[in-house]
Amino acid sequence: MSSNKVIYAIYNDDDILMDAVKQTRAAHHHIEEVFTPFPVHGLDKAMGLAPTRLAICSFIYGLIGLSFATWMMNFIMIQDWPMDIGGKPSFSYIENMPSFVPIMFEMTVFFAAHLMVITFYMRSRLWPFKQAENPDVRTTDDHFLMEVSVNNNEEELIAFFQNTGAVEVKVIEKH
């Protein structure tokens, strides 16, 4: 039970991969990971992955950006030094708001976009000098790889994956 063995089932077609994923799920084998050279439409649904919450993060970041821009322009232009610049009314924020809208808009987009991208990098653990995690170099080119954990059912699993149209089934000891 305590072995770190995994099965690498390798496919060369995304349709076959999708079918294999569905069969594996139906047979209640736990899929650790699937590596594909490109996004396979519907794969996340077939694997039963939870939907991403990045959009919600982004919305909140946008609101933060909007608040920041509003606070900043209010502090600088209205509170701190309410100067008459070309007759623009600087008595209250709302009176001069139209001229702040471009900044408010850009700040909202800026915060929403950049913080969301950074969140994405952090959540998917991506950074410049990160060690690549390719189980097989071909998965970046034209092969698809499904990784399934082995729980003392090695023979059964090998037979199972050979029936799903895999071009190659390997058992690997993970460290």
Add this chain to the structure above:
Amino acid sequence: MYTFSSRLKTFAFILMALGILGMAYGFYMAPKTIADVEAILDKEAAEHHGSHDGAEAHTTTNETHTTTAVAQTETGHHRENDATMSDAVHVDTIAITPMADGHHDAQVVTDVTTTTHSEAAGSKHEAHDAHADHEKHLEHVLHQLQNKPWAALYIACIFLMLISLGVLAFYAIQQVAQAGWSPVLFRVMQGITAYLPVGSVVFFILLVLTGLHFNHLFVWMVDGVDVVGHENYDAIVANKVGYLNVPAWLIRAAIFLIGWNLYQIYSRKNCLLQDDATDNLYYKKNFNISAMFLVFFIVTESIMSWDWIMSVDPHWYSTLFGWYVFASFFVSGITVIALVTLYMKSRGFLEYVNTSHIHDLAKFMFGISVFWTYLWFSQFMLIWYSNIPEEVTYFITRIEDYNLPFFGMVVMNFVFPVLILINTDFKRLSWIIAMAGIIILLGHYVDFFMMIMPATVGDRWFIGIPEISSLIFFIGLFIFVVFTAMTKSPLLPKRHPLIEESKHFHY
């Protein structure tokens, strides 16, 4: 095939009947003579007294000097700028509202003193002037009040007609873009655009009546506006008479309406012929005429917005106005497609329409709402920022006299859809789309209200019986025409090259 439910038909007839009654009431209640207006103004003044007991003393003082004050401001204004309807609206407003500021009072007092100290003849002359100006003011209010039912009719008529035009533009874009998701909705769109011929005829009749001086919606149509020395002479409008004259205006309107209707009729005809064809000839024909229509549409749409909407304020112009109007009725059109689709789907008539199609329509509603806001704000902010007197009056009258509808429509057309339709799951829920759609449509009605009303009725606006009745009359007509047209052809195009893709569309 769709069968028009008798309940919906009855509902449409009830709307039309109520609308006609209400419109008749609106025309009946409009004042006929200056005496009526005087009575209305006196009544308003009396009501004003009642509500402000504390300020009564002051108001009374002001009341006695009102005519003098009006004379002062108006003559001053006449001198620096040829008075026009829309300019006068603004000035009159200031004069009518009892103002408590010392400056105004002081001015009146000084004026009175000067009069007292001047010789008798001069004082008599001044009084005469004041009287003439009071008459002028009454006549101005009379025109505003007489315009009210007409403007209400005009807004409702153009709004519903442009909605079907917006649907037609959307439909043409879908054809030219060879969209794979929308062919299952083509018959719904064709049903909605079937209102265009009917709406165009009604609208054109309204334009002809306007051109024949049945109302004063367009100040540039007034007699003598381009005759030097005439009491209605307006130098600014006189310079535009080469473009703004009734015959050219009606000819342009006829060309636009005929062009749009021809596309509507032929594209529907080709689509039906394609059903029984053995090749894709009619599909290709439709592609070509759609592309040509879009070119024609974008040019005529711009000119249409100057002719029918911007020219109610002939002293004002804005370059992005055509786009702004387009965004307004385009998003309304898409919203109507979504609402009609949801209705038909709920009655079990659109077998192949799924939540993904609704989701796509909702995305368009969301995106074009934001696009409308972008244009609204661009127009507003550029004028607000530079604050050039000749163009900023447009927004000053709107902000002062129409504060709630002016900013309320931004909330309805932008804030609300953005917050509701940003969520992917919400865009698949019928009740959310229906709710958001109704708010968007009301918001864009207010948008058209804001384009027409300030120039035609000024501060005398109200969303009352004439406005609501005109709107429900045209909604009833719209429902009747659209759902009758829907019964005329199968709801699924048969041999459209993209129909299979559309049936299985899934997002």
